[in-house]
Amino acid sequence: MAVDNDGIAVVTLQRPPVNSLNLDLLQAMNNTFDDVAKNKSKGMILTSASPTVFSAGLDIMEMYKPDPKRVETFWVTLQDMWLKLFGASFPTAAAINGHAPAGGCLIATSCEYRVMLSGKFTIGLNETALGIVAPTWFQDSLRHTIPTRQAEIALTTGKMFTVDEALKVGLIDETAADKAEAIEKCKKFIKRFDKIPSLARGMTKQIFRQEVLKKLLTNRQADTKQFLDLVNQPKVQQSLELYLAMLKQKSQK
Numbered sequence: 001m002a003v004d005n006d007g008i009a010v011v012t013l014q015r016p017p018v019n020s021l022n023l024d025l026l027q028a029m030n031n032t033f034d035d036v037a038k039n040k041s042k043g044m045i046l047t048s049a050s051p052t053v054f055s056a057g058l059d060i061m062e063m064y065k066p067d068p069k070r071v072e073t074f075w076v077t078l079q080d081m082w083l084k085l086f087g088a089s090f091p092t093a094a095a096i097n098g099h100a101p102a103g104g105c106l107i108a109t110s111c112e113y114r115v116m117l118s119g120k121f122t123i124g125l126n127e128t129a130l131g132i133v134a135p136t137w138f139q140d141s142l143r144h145t146i147p148t149r150q151a152e153i154a155l156t157t158g159k160m161f162t163v164d165e166a167l168k169v170g171l172i173d174e175t176a177a178d179k180a181e182a183i184e185k186c187k188k189f190i191k192r193f194d195k196i197p198s199l200a201r202g203m204t205k206q207i208f209r210q211e212v213l214k215k216l217l218t219n220r221q222a223d224t225k226q227f228l229d230l231v232n233q234p235k236v237q238q239s240l241e242l243y244l245a246m247l248k249q250k251s252q253k
């Protein structure tokens with residue numbers, strides 16, 4: 001992960017090849033979000049070092065034949081990442097310079113503003129298409145971003161939006177021709193708050209988001225147990241094995 005700081009922190013996800021979210025990357029993100037809060041940055045922009053993938057979502061390898069302690073830590077760290085990002089008092093924006101499926105879409109929808117590169121990229125919560133259920137807080141992040149009816153249809157169909165579709169439904173706010181332009185547009189959004197007192201801004205955002213945050217905070221243990229019960233089912237392990245093989249086969253073509 002690289003962080004540039006000119007008052008606005010540009011945080012670049014840098015875990016080749018596809019920025020899949022494993023325990024180490026999630027821990028690094030959490031430490032970075034804490035630093036951004038401590039350094040009193042004007043705001044934070046999340047982007048990716050890959051030219052084609054913003055983030056491929058959760059690292060499937062963390063869930064396949066997992067070590068019991070590590071997989072629990074993985075999930076709790078993912079919850080922490082979402083609580084910190086969705087609940088950040090500082091302004092947040094995503095310069096989405098590539099595909100953003102599942103957990104990649106979660107990161108983007110946890111930010112306040114999204115600029116995505118025009119091109120053949122897709123974004124969405126595709127969990128149902130994979131035969132899994134997006135956790136409540138994943139769903140909440142999408143419902144918080146696009147109209148409820150569109151969110152329900154997208155979630156139940158596992159829809160991956162093209163850039164044009166995402167713009168139309170409000171899943172992204174703007175498009176950009178390249179990464180530099182996406183970052184500039186995100187900076188422009190963050191600079192809108194230059195004349196707004198940051199305490200009032202931050203508290204207003206937290207009040208606006210508190211219902212959704214509270215849902216996970218009060219249900220954390222149950223959410224973790226549900227995940228662990230699911231991931232340890234032999235049938236789920238079988239599906240993960242098949243999915244990994246399919247991904248490998250596709251990447252070798």
Ligand SMILES: CCCCCCCCCCCC/C=C/CC(=O)SCCNC(=O)CCNC(=O)[C@H](O)C(C)(C)COP(=O)(O)OP(=O)(O)OC[C@H]1O[C@@H](n2cnc3c(N)ncnc32)[C@H](O)[C@@H]1OP(=O)(O)O
Nearest residue numbers: 020056057058059060099101102103130239243247248251
């Ligand atoms: C059937 C699944 C059952 C799961 C059950 C889980 C039970 C518990 C679930 C509860 C949690 C629910 C929440 C889940 C949220 C998630 O985020 S799940 C992850 C979903 N992500 C995806 O489905 C994305 C998969 N990846 C892609 O579609 C593509 O890789 C891409 C569009 C992002 C990029 O395409 P491209 O640039 O062509 O790269 P590839 O050649 O496909 O991949 C390169 C390389 O990376 C490996 N890889 C890709 N994604 C992941 C990943 N998410 N985790 C781990 N590894 C990944 C891919 O296999 C290639 O590896 P090799 O080079 O072949 O070694």
